[in-house]
Amino acid sequence: MVFTPSRSLITGASAGIGTALARRLAERGSDLVLVARREDRLRDLASELQSAYAVTCEVVALDLSGDRPGATLRARVEGDVDLVVNNAGIAAQGSFIDADAADLDRVIAVDMAALVDVCHAFLPDMAARRSGTILNVSSTTAFQPVPTLAVYAAAKAFVLSFSQALWCEAITHGVQVMALAPGPTKTEFFDVIGENAAVIGSLQTADQVARTALSALDRRRPPLYVISGRRNTLAAAGARLAPKRLLLPILARSMRL
Secondary structure (H helix, E strand, O other), rough: OOOOEEEEEEOOOOOOOHHHHHHHHHHOOOOOEEEOOOHHHHHHHHHHHHHHHHEEEEEEEEEOEEEHHHHHHHHHOOOOOOOOEEOOOOOOOOOOOOOEEEEEHHHHHHHHHHHHHHHHHHHHHHHHHHOOEEEOOOHHHHOOOOOOOOOHHHHHHHHHHHHHHHHHHHHHHEEEEEEEEOOOOOHHHHHHOOOOHHHHHHOHHHHHOOOOOOOHHHHHOOOOOOOHHHHHHHHHHHHHHHHHHHHHHHHHHHHOO
16 A cells, blocks of 8 residues: 555655655655745745646745644644644754753744644544544654753653554544654754764664655554664664663763764
8 A cells, every 4th residue: 555645734844854755745646735934945845846746735834833833734724634744843952951941942842842732733623534644753762861862852752652642542533643763864953963963873864764654654554653774773672671871871972972
């Protein structure tokens, strides 16, 4: 089976994994709603995909750190959406003690609060139709705490836990929920946290991650979550089993390099 939603909404679509997913979904024939802060990038992407694949691309410029972004987005997007991809995410890297409180608030707002609000805004219509899919982008940092990325890693652990609980509730209404856990990925994310974070797993391209996500959704019974890359899957399994008193100092030293 090839997973082909009629219309897909992607947050954080202006770069990285969001852009890669947009390209792969357009290739499959899905119309798109592209959401991000940077409208110029969204319009360039929309023009590219409409020309290449003859799909319809709607652009919504929106800062997801604002109040009730999901409700705002639902009000601005007319019609049904078959796939919602909560991909938008940011990180604040460095010592928690020295961090700017406003930066931490923004990570919590975008990585957790916005994701929950978008799910809450779009899930009822999917449940009423008894069809639809929600893909929440987590991270392999969800499987272990990460010093200097303390809030980000905790936020991604929240996304993983929330998505699995939501899967159980949504599946009774005919709606599929899956979390995607990429490892280190060649995106703008490393401009923020530094390339040393690649120590947590094996570096992949955004397109590799997008292919992993869609391959999982192609299955007759998609998993509750999928980790992108075999080495990242092994690393996540090892992190879950390793004693945290041993693992955390190693991660802390690596992240400070």
